[in-house]
Amino acid sequence: MVAVSSWGRLGCFEHEVVALSDRHQVVSQLKSNPIGIAHGMGRSYGDVCLNPNGMLWKTTGLDRFISLDENSGNLVCEAGVLLRDIQRFVIARGWILPVTPGTQLVTVGGAIANDVHGKNHHGSGSFGDHVNWLKLTRTDGSIIECGPELLPDWFTATVGGFGLTGVITEVEIQLRRVTGPWLSTETIAYGNLNEFFQLADVSEADWEHTVSWIDCAAKGGRGLFMRANPTDSIEHQMPKARKLTMPFVPPISLINKLTLRPFNTAYFNLKRQQASRSVAHYESFFYPLDNLLEWNRMYGPKGFYQYQCVVPRSVGHDAVQAMLKEISRSGEGSFLAVLKTFGNRQALGMMSFPQPGVTLALDFPNLGERTLKLFERLDTIVREAGGRLYLAKDARMPRDLFEAGYPRLAEFLKYRDPGISSALSRRLIGN
C-alpha cells in the first residue's frame, strides 16, 4: 500500500497503486484489478483523484508522444504526458497548447477529465474543445474511440467526466500556431468590482488572456487585472529556471489572520506602482507558481481547501460582492485568490465546470469546522445565484448543490464505468 494525498493535503490515504506504462497493456491491467480510479499528477485539490483503501491506476508512465504533424498541428500522445512537456517540445516548432490551466504540471488525461480552463476561456473555451479524439479503456476490456463527431455522446461524457467513464490512454490534440514564447502583458489595478467588470468587458475583444488577482481581505473587491497577448518579440532573455522548493511543512499555516491582510495590502500597493506594461515569458505568466515546488506545504499539516465557483453574469457582481463580504468578515482566505470572467459559451462536457459568468477561486487554510461553516455560507450564495462548484477543487460540497449545479448528471451516469469509483464519486453520487 502507498500513502497518497491530493494537492490540498487534507489527508493522506492508503492506496494500492498500479503503474500503467504500456498503453497496450492497460486493457488487461484494468480487467484484472478491482475497482479503481485513474491518477496522474495528483494536482486536483480535493478527492476527485483519490480512492482510499482501493486501487489507483497511476498514469504518469504513459508519457510518450505518438506523432506530431508539423503542418496541421495535430499532436497524438499518451494520456500521461505532462502539459509542460508538450509546451516545451512544441513551442520550438511554432505551436502551443491552445488551453492550459494555472499549472502545467498536470497530465493530458487529467486536463481532459477535469476539462480544465485557462486565462483565455473567453476566446478558446476549455481543454476539451481542442481534443480531436481520445481512446478510452473500460474495465470490461472494451476500448472506445470517440471525438466531437465520433461517438460524440461518449466524448461529451468523458470530457469533464472526472475519470468515471473509463481510463483515457491516447489523445489527439489540435495545437495552435504561435510565433514564440513571449506575451506582451498589462497590469491594471482596480478598486472595486464595478471596475473589474468594466475592465473585463473592454479587454475580452482585444486581449487573448485575462485574469485578475483579488484581495479577499478587502471588502470592496480591489485587485489587479492582468491581460496579455502573444507577441513576436524575440529580444528577450529566457527567464532563469530558478526552482525553489518549500522545504518542509510548517507546524501552522504560514497564511493566517496575522499575515494575510498586511501581505495583500503590500502586494497590491507594490504592483499598483510598478510599470503596468511588460513582456513576459509564457511560463511565468501562465504558471507563476510552478517554480515554487510543493507550495501547497505552506498551509501547514492540516492542508487547505480551494473554493472555486462560477455564477451567472447577471447576478455576478452581487454574488461576488456577497461572497467577498463573508470571506473578509471571517478573516480566512489566502493570498491566492483569482477572479475571472468566462466567455459566453457552453462547455462541451456534460459535467464540465465552465459556464457563462464569473468565476472566483480562493485557497483557505484548513481550520476545521470554522472553515467548513464559512463554505456553507458561500454555498448559500452560489446556490441562490444558480452557480456551481468546480469538482477538481472540491472536497466537501453538499450533494444538493452538486445536483443543482450539474443538471446533466442523470444523462452522464449512463456512460459511467461500473469498475471505476473515487472518493468524490462516492461522496456525491453514492457509489
Add this chain to the structure above:
Amino acid sequence: MQDNNKKRIVIIGATSAIAEHCARLWVKDTCVDVTLVARNAEKAERVAADLRVRSPQSIIRVLEANFIAPLAIQTLVDEIVAVGIVHTVLIAHGSLPDQDVCQQDLTAGHEALLVNGISPVLFAEAFAGHMEKAKLGTLAIIGSVAGDRGRKSNYVYGAAKGLVTRYAQGLQHRLANTGVKVVLIKPGPTDTPMTAHLKQQGGFAKVEDVAKVIVNAINQGKPVVYAPAKWALIMMIIRHLPSFVFNKLNI
C-alpha cells in the same frame, strides 16, 4: 548503413524508464543514431516512435534480444558493432524482485540474479572487447545503491547489483590505459513504474533527474556516480556502519 556524422548510442533494456529518459535527453539537442535493445520489440517500438517524434532527424533502431543466453548476446553485440563504431553503450535493464518470494522460491532468486547481475555483465563484456579494439567509446552500466551493502529487505537484488559493481571495477582496471571509459551508475530509489507499488509519496527521485545525472556522467566519463548525488554520502555511512549497529536497523 552508418551516418558518420551522428553519434552512435546503444541502449540495452531500452524500455526501462530510466533508459527511456536518457534517450530523450540524447535526442533533445542533437541528431543521434540510437539502437534500442529490448526483450519486447513491440514495447520498444513505442519508445522508438516517441523518440522519432522528438527528433525526426535522428536514426532510431529497435532490436529484440534474448537477455540471458550468452551466445545470443555475443551474436547480437557483434551484429550491432558490425554496422559501425559505437560511441556510447548504456546497459540499463533490470527488474526489482520481491525479496520474500526469492527466499521461498529458488527459481525466482535464480531469475533475479540472472537478469540483474549476469546478463548486464555479459552484455558489457561483449561490448568491451569491441570497444577496446576501437580504442574509443563509453560503456555505462546501471548498478544500484542496493549493491553497496546487503540488506535483509532486498539482498538478492543487492547481490546481483554488487556483482555488477565489482565487474565494473575490474573492467575499469583493464581498460584504464585505453581510450575506453567505463561508467558505473548507482541510482537510489527512483520514481518509475517498477517502483510505483512501493513508493511512499515524496521520498523517491524523479526519473528525469536521475537520467540527467546519468547523461552528464557519461559525457564526463566519470568512473562511479550516484544518482542523485546525495546517495554517495548516505551509502558511505551505510557501508561503514559497524555490524552491531547495522544489524539493529530495519532497512
